[in-house]
Amino acid sequence: MEMPHNLPGERGFPFAQTLVFPGPPAPLENASAFGPPSPAEARDAPLSNGAASSGASSPSDSCARPLCQGGPEEPYSQGVKYVSTEEEEEPACGWGAFTPGCLRLFNTPKGILFFLCVASFLQGMTVNGFINTVVTSIERRFDLRSYQSGLIASSYDIAACLCLTFVSYFGGNGHKPRWLGWGVLVMGLGSLLFALPHFTTGRYAGRFSEDMGACAANRSQACARAASGLASYRFVFMLGQFLHGVGATPLYTLGVTYLDENVKTNYSPVYIAVFYTAAILGPAAGYLVGGMFLNIYTEIGREIDITPENTHWVGAWWIGFLGAGAASLLISIPILGYPRRLPGSQRYIVMRVSEAHQLKDGSHKKASDPDFGKTVKDLPRSVLLLLKNPTFIFLCLAGATEATLIAGMSTFGPKFLEFQFSLSASEAATFFGYLVVPAGGGGTFLGGFLVNKFKLRCSGIIKLCLLCTVSSLLAIFIFFIHCPNMPMAGVTQMYEGSALPGGHLNLSAPCNAECGCQHETYSPVCGSDGVMYYSPCHAGCKASRRLRSGKKVYSECSCVTASRHSGPGEAEAGKCTSSCAKRPLLLFFMFIVILFTFLSSIPALTATLRCVSDRQRSFALGIQWIVVRTLGGIPGPIAFGSMIDKSCLLWQDQCGEQGSCYVYQNSAMSRYTLIAGLVYKVLGTTFFIVACLLYKPPPAESAPGSSGTSENGNGDLQESKPPLQTHEDK
Numbered sequence: 001m002e003m004p005h006n007l008p009g010e011r012g013f014p015f016a017q018t019l020v021f022p023g024p025p026a027p028l029e030n031a032s033a034f035g036p037p038s039p040a041e042a043r044d045a046p047l048s049n050g051a052a053s054s055g056a057s058s059p060s061d062s063c064a065r066p067l068c069q070g071g072p073e074e075p076y077s078q079g080v081k082y083v084s085t086e087e088e089e090e091p092a093c094g095w096g097a098f099t100p101g102c103l104r105l106f107n108t109p110k111g112i113l114f115f116l117c118v119a120s121f122l123q124g125m126t127v128n129g130f131i132n133t134v135v136t137s138i139e140r141r142f143d144l145r146s147y148q149s150g151l152i153a154s155s156y157d158i159a160a161c162l163c164l165t166f167v168s169y170f171g172g173n174g175h176k177p178r179w180l181g182w183g184v185l186v187m188g189l190g191s192l193l194f195a196l197p198h199f200t201t202g203r204y205a206g207r208f209s210e211d212m213g214a215c216a217a218n219r220s221q222a223c224a225r226a227a228s229g230l231a232s233y234r235f236v237f238m239l240g241q242f243l244h245g246v247g248a249t250p251l252y253t254l255g256v257t258y259l260d261e262n263v264k265t266n267y268s269p270v271y272i273a274v275f276y277t278a279a280i281l282g283p284a285a286g287y288l289v290g291g292m293f294l295n296i297y298t299e300i301g302r303e304i305d306i307t308p309e310n311t312h313w314v315g316a317w318w319i320g321f322l323g324a325g326a327a328s329l330l331i332s333i334p335i336l337g338y339p340r341r342l343p344g345s346q347r348y349i350v351m352r353v354s355e356a357h358q359l360k361d362g363s364h365k366k367a368s369d370p371d372f373g374k375t376v377k378d379l380p381r382s383v384l385l386l387l388k389n390p391t392f393i394f395l396c397l398a399g400a401t402e403a404t405l406i407a408g409m410s411t412f413g414p415k416f417l418e419f420q421f422s423l424s425a426s427e428a429a430t431f432f433g434y435l436v437v438p439a440g441g442g443g444t445f446l447g448g449f450l451v452n453k454f455k456l457r458c459s460g461i462i463k464l465c466l467l468c469t470v471s472s473l474l475a476i477f478i479f480f481i482h483c484p485n486m487p488m489a490g491v492t493q494m495y496e497g498s499a500l501p502g503g504h505l506n507l508s509a510p511c512n513a514e515c516g517c518q519h520e521t522y523s524p525v526c527g528s529d530g531v532m533y534y535s536p537c538h539a540g541c542k543a544s545r546r547l548r549s550g551k552k553v554y555s556e557c558s559c560v561t562a563s564r565h566s567g568p569g570e571a572e573a574g575k576c577t578s579s580c581a582k583r584p585l586l587l588f589f590m591f592i593v594i595l596f597t598f599l600s601s602i603p604a605l606t607a608t609l610r611c612v613s614d615r616q617r618s619f620a621l622g623i624q625w626i627v628v629r630t631l632g633g634i635p636g637p638i639a640f641g642s643m644i645d646k647s648c649l650l651w652q653d654q655c656g657e658q659g660s661c662y663v664y665q666n667s668a669m670s671r672y673t674l675i676a677g678l679v680y681k682v683l684g685t686t687f688f689i690v691a692c693l694l695y696k697p698p699p700a701e702s703a704p705g706s707s708g709t710s711e712n713g714n715g716d717l718q719e720s721k722p723p724l725q726t727h728e729d730k
Contacts, residue, residue: 091339109263112338113271116255117278118331119184123248124279126191126324127156129286134317137294141204141314142230155238157634159245161626168253168622169379176258179250181336187247188328194240195321197233203299204314214536214544215515253621260609262345266452273448273602280440287433293319382619390694391611396627398687399604401680403632405597408640419664420483422578439591443598451603459695461607466688468600473681478589479674482666483580488532491650491663495559511559512540519653522662526576527560528569539571643672
C-alpha cells in the first residue's frame with residue numbers, strides 16, 4: 001500500500017518518493033524510554049537515521065507505528081531511534097526541588113562551559129602552578145628532602161590513576177554534573193588541607209643575620225642541623241595532593257564528554273579547546289600569583305631584617321591554597337545544580353554521526369546496546385573493546401609521548417632558562433609563564449578552531465596531529481645551540497682566571513683561606529671583574545651595605561680584582577647578567593616547539609572521542625588518562641631530570657650529603673634536552689602515523705551525515721538522508 005504524502009501542516013518530512021511499510025516493525029531500542037506512541041504521535045513523528053522496508057502493510061498499520069525497518073538485512077536499521085517531537089519537559093537547573101526560573105539563563109552549553117573553565121583554571125593554578133612555585137619554600141620551612149617533596153608532587157598522579165577507571169566508567173553512565181561538582185568540592189578541601197600545616201606549627205625561626213654569608217660571619221657556622229620534627233607534615237601535604245588528584249579526575253574525563261554530548265559535533269572541538277585553554281592559563285597564573293605571595297614573609301605581621309634574596313627566607317606559600325580552596329568550594333555549587341543533559345541536547349545525540357573504528361569481528365556493535373556499561377559485569381568487556389581498537393591504543397601512546405615532553409618542560413623549562421640566560425629562579429619562572437601563555441594557550445585554542453573550521457573527520461584530525469608533531473620535531477633542533485656559561489671562580493675557571501684542569505672543582509684559594517668558608521651556604525655574587533663567586537665568603541668579602549635601590553653590595557672582597565685600583569674589589573648579590581646573543585633565537589624556537597606541541601592536544605583528544613563508540617567516550621578518556629599519566633606524566637619529569645642532572649657541574653653539599661644542583665654546564669644541558677626531545681617526538685610521530693594507517697572508518701552508506709542540521713539548532717534531518725528503499729526497488 002502507498003503511504004500518502006505529508007500535508008503542509010504536519011511536522012513530518014515531505015519525501016518525494018512513495019514509501020511502502022510492510023509487516024510488523026522491529027522493536028525500538030529506546031521504546032521503553034518514550035513509551036508506545038499513539039497513532040497521532042506516530043503520524044507526526046519524523047523519520048530518524050533513515051529507514052527501509054520490504055513487504056506490505058495496511059495504511060492503519062503504518063500510521064499506528066513509528067516509521068522503522070522490519071528486516072535485519074538493511075544497513076540503515078542500525079541505531080534507529082524513535083524521537084518524539086512533542087513538547088518535552090525542559091531539564092531544570094537547580095538543587096533538588098529548588099529550581100528557580102532565573103537559572104534558565106545559565107542552563108546552556110555556554111553556562112556550563114564557564115563554570116567548568118573556572119574549575120579547570122583553579123585546578124591548573126593550584127596543582128601545576130602553586131605547587132611548583134612553593135616547593136622550595138616548603139622544603140625550607142618543614143625540613144624536607146628533595147625526594148620527599150617529589151612524593152608530594154607524585155601523590156596527585158597516584159590518586160588520579162587509582163580513581164580514573166572507577167570515575168570514568170560509572171560517572172560516564174551516571175549524572176555527570178554531580179560527579180563534576182563533588183569532584184571540584186573535594187579538590188577545594190584538598191587545597192585547604194594543604195595550607196593547614198602553616199596554622200598548626202609554631203612560628204618560623206630562621207637564621208636572620210644579613211651578613212651570615214660574609215667572610216667573618218661564615219666562619220662560625222655549624223654544619224649540623226637540629227631535627228625539628230616538622231618533616232612528618234609531608235603526610236598532610238601528600239593527603240592534600242591526593243585529594244587534588246581525586247577531585248580533578250572527573251574534570252578532564254566527564255567534563256569533556258559532558259561538553260561533547262551537549263553541543264553540535266562541529267562545535268565540540270571549540271568548546272573543548274576553550275576548556276583546556278583555561279586549564280593552561282591556570283598554571284601561568286599560579287606562577288605569577290604564587291611568586292608574588294612568596295615576596296611576603298610567611299609570618300605576616302612579624303618584622304624581620306632580611307629580604308627575599310636571603311637563602312633562609314620563607315614566603316607566604318599558604319595564601320594561594322586558601323584562596324583556591326575557597327573558590328573551588330564556591331564554584332562547585334552551581335556545577336552541582338546542572339541537569340543530567342542540557343535542554344535541546346537530545347537532537348544532537350540523535351543526529352550524531354558515528355566515526356568509531358570498525359573492528360573486523362563486529363564486536364564494536366556491542367557498545368551500542370543502551371544497557372551496556374551500566375553494571376560492573378560489563379567493565380572487562382569495555383576494556384577489551386578498547387584494547388581491540390588499534391587507533392585508540394596508538395592515540396593513547398602518542399598522547400603519552402606528548403605528555404612526557406609537556407611534563408618535563410613544565411618542570412625543567414624554568415630551570416633551562418635560568419641557567420642558559422643566568423636569571424634568578426623567580427625571573428625564570430615569570431619568563432617561562434610569559435612564554436607558555438601565548439604559545440600553550442594559543443596553540444590549544446587554535447587546534448580546536450582548525451578542527452571546527454575545516455570540518456575535519458577523524459582521519460583528517462589524526463593527520464593534523466601528525467603535521468603538528470613533525471613541525472615541533474623540526475623546531476626542537478634549536479637545542480643544538482646554547483648560551484655559554486658565565487665564568488664562575490672555582491667552578492668553570494680557576495681563581496687566577498685559567499681553566500680548571502680536568503673539570504675538577506676547587507672553591508678554595510689563598511684569597512679566602514682565612515675565612516674558613518663552608519659549602520652549605522650558597523649565595524652567588526657577581527664581582528666587579530665580571531666573575532661569579534660561590535658566596536660573599538668565597539669572594540673574600542668582609543663588609544656589606546645596601547643601596548637605595550635595595551641592591552646589596554659587598555666590599556673589601558680580596559678575591560675580586562678591582563678595575564680601577566689595586567685594592568680589594570666589590571661584588572653585588574646575585575648572578576652576573578648574561579648577554580647571550582643567541583637568546584632571541586632560542587626563545588623563538590622554544591615558542592614554536594610549545595605552540596605546535598599544544599596545537600595537537602585538542603585534535604588528538606577529539607580524535608580519541610570520535611574513534612570509539614558514544615557509550616564508551618567517558619571510559620575511553622579515563623583509560624587514556626591512565627596511560628598518559630603512567631607512561632608520560634609520572635616518568636616524564638624523572639626522565640628529563642635524570643638527563644639534565646648529567647650536565648651538573650656543582651652539587652649542593654649538605655654536611656657531606658649530595659643535594660640539588662647549583663650550576664649546570666649549558667652546552668651539556670642543551671645536548672641532553674635535545675636528545676630527550678628527539679626521542680619522544682620521533683616516538684609521537686611514529687604513533688600518529690600508525691594510528692592514521694590502522695584507522696578504519698564506518699562505511700559511508702551506513703553513516704548518515706548531520707549536515708542537514710539547521711544553523712539555528714532545530715536539528716531537522718533533511719537531504720542528508722540516504723534514499724529510502726521502496727518495495728518496488730527490490
